[in-house]
Amino acid sequence: MENTPPSLPNKIDLAIIGAGLHALTLVTHLLQKRQTMQGKFLVFDPSGKWMSRWQHQFAALEIPHLRS
Numbered sequence: 001m002e003n004t005p006p007s008l009p010n011k012i013d014l015a016i017i018g019a020g021l022h023a024l025t026l027v028t029h030l031l032q033k034r035q036t037m038q039g040k041f042l043v044f045d046p047s048g049k050w051m052s053r054w055q056h057q058f059a060a061l062e063i064p065h066l067r068s
Helices: 021-033 052-060
Strands: 014-017 041-044
Touching: 014 021, 021 041
Parallel strands: 014 041
Antiparallel strands: none
């Protein structure tokens, strides 16, 4: 079975580079303020999932959760 990436839409209004903490905050804020933005933006990140680097760094430092 071949692992094919999802197809890209013909048009997007916003491209977000990176799926880290700031991107997640931006997307959350956008969708809370303008639900019409749903489906009009794409997030590009090499890992393919949210907060990947954050989770990897926390695991490497053996930090189970943020304590601030």
